[in-house]
Amino acid sequence: MSSWTLLDRCCNTCWHSIDYPCRNYIRCRIEGPLCHDVSECRDKRLRRLKEIKYGKYGFKIKVPMASCTIAAGSKEVYKAVIDEVKSRGIRADISITGCMGLCFIDPWIELIKEGMPPAIYANVKPEDIPKIINEYLNGSVSSAFALRHRTGKAKDEDKVPLLEEIPAWGKQVRWVSRNCGIVNPESLEEYIAYGGYRGLERALKMKPEEVIEEVKKAGLRGRGGAGFPTWLKWKICRDQVSDVKYVIANADEGDPGAFMNRLLAESDPFRIIEGLTIAAYAIGAKQGFIFVRVEKPLMAERLSKAVEEARKYGLLGDNILGKGFSFNIEVILSAGAFVCGEETAMIAAIEGRTSPRQRPPYPATKGLWGKPTIINNVETLAHVSLILAEGWKEFAKYGTEKSKGTKMFCVTGAVKYTGAYEVPIGTTIKTLVEEIAGGVKEGRKIKAVQIGGPSGGCIPADLLDIPIDYHTLQSAGAIMGSGGIVVIDDTSCMVDVARYFTAFTVVESCGKCIPCRVGMKILYDIMTRITEGKGTEEDLEILEKLGNIVKNASLCALGGTAPNPILSTLRYFKDEYLAHIRDKKCPAKVCRKLIEYVIDESKCIGCGTCYRICSASAITKTPQGKYRIDPKKCIRCGQCYSTCPVNAIYKR
């Protein structure tokens, strides 16, 4: 488009260019013009800001384009919106946006018209589009899922809840994820219009030491898992004497069940880049890297695009904002290895090698190519940009005495409303799981929550009142980790869950140190034995003893936390282990070697659906016209169980 954007000069009085950047460039975009008082230039900005909000013609349609919404069908919805707008000649701006984190309403769209309440429609199908647009343009919002705010001008407005009135949204504190699902993630202009880059502008007017002090006052701790104070890492690195230093953004999100980093990077990538630039300024680095997981291609694409955009407008490169600070970012695609989330393994991957190494020396003193390096999680960096923009007090308002601020959590598994939610640290697990995510489905009982992925542990239902912070979780046998919370109900077997995580770490162990490589394999074999009904009570002692050995003797954090799922389930769910060992029974009827599929002949209607679908030919017809499963031939795929029209098949 050729029309004027906020990023351009307003008139010839403005002398800003990439070669001679103005140090007030960012603030001037929104509040300006700062250097000359011309109402025309001021109006130009206001007009453009309004355009960003409502579109050029006063009507804007937003369609989310993140991996999760695309998987749920938002690409087709996007196409349907374009077709509808074109064929009916509606004057509207169609814009992409990121993901709000409310997975259960995917794919959604938002319609915003001046004077009308911004309305969000949930679980939209392409064929619904004409109806939705029609209704909204006719001044009604009756079929909307929620409204961002009310205007009192639309029909049926009071019948639709506000977004805040929905617990899944209203009980959150959207601090770092505030832009997700609102801005266009590919537009630097929109990011700045919504307050972006104010943090960097402020940081560059401070001394690097003052930036570190600000982060220290905020009390920000690493959001990647271990919770190390961010300022301390920076200070150690700042104090190193070296002409070359590096900063790395850890976007190698590998925990199964965690997707908050992906969501953030796909929905608000500039915030991460801004945070990384501030970190580089604070420690004195000129080169940065963003290490992205190869399995999450859209995340890499968005970050790469954002880096290019920032470079185009002088927010990366030489003499950023006229303060003489130069910085560049390279996006690196990981080749997929869970251990790369560990600092030294990530450094090895960037160098083109493999495996973690012994620490100390810590990367802050000796990191990438032997130079002082800091590695921060992308969520940490996003917090940094906001702390600098709004001041440490705004951040420290939330959280507990020892752990300040908010944290994003992904709640998945057996809950009603799967999603990525941001809450203050110290919120109880109960609030998060039962109030925000809606609890488990009707008729089920929550058994445990698994926090922290393969390095975390399982916390039983009766401990759900504990607040989520670094200390309490650790003493309960779990860790905060990156923030993945998997809710487990009574249809899951805890021994099987622990075995699953052990299988994960066995595959992901890099093999460098013996405790992790051999120890985990032995643990896995024992777990398999137990789930097959061949375990002994002595096995439980070995699990505990060996688990602690692996924990204490492993080289890196992967091995150091890998036995947690076993140790925590042993601590809280020993009775389930004993049921497998003594009674050879799986109480939740999950472990396949310990169950049998049986047809209840009194319920069977003899339709033969199971017979036709069985791929192991294990089902035969009885002389009475019913069917029967031969347990010797049955491979326990559960196919008949899920297709029987009268639920005559049960597990024993």
Next chain:
Amino acid sequence: MDTTTSNVIVKRIVENIGYDRRHLIRILQEIQREYGYLPRETLEEVSRILHIPLSDVLTVATFYHQFTLESPGLFTIWVCMGTACHLKGNAENYDYLRTILGLKEGEKTTKDKLFTVEKARCFGCCSLAPVIVVTGPGIRDLYGYVTPRDINKIIAKYRSLGLKKLKER
């Protein structure tokens, strides 16, 4: 494999990216994009022109999950092994898929070279669990809420698509 052509391709890739050890992973990623896997000859060539021992190249090529040393089938079926997918039955789906494709232990690719079955790490679409993804030439289709019944349909769909493609060749 024709080593002269593969050498030219490897050289072009390395020239584009840079003659430096630190680019090794990117170079291997590009080679895999070209071939769909890492042919032995290309690894030898990388080792020769970057002056890295072949054992080092192989260390990297076998360490990271993205790389595969065997030529895959026309379609790769990725079964997500994330926590949410596991709890909702993807381990059963995985076994079922392997059974109906007739894969024996240690095998990943069907004899007709149509399908490769791989375990995948989390795709970050946990709300759709259990998830499987099918990739192939110009294809990346994601399926959510998968049951064994859906798997039958999915296999049938790609089998007919695949046979058509093989005929065109």
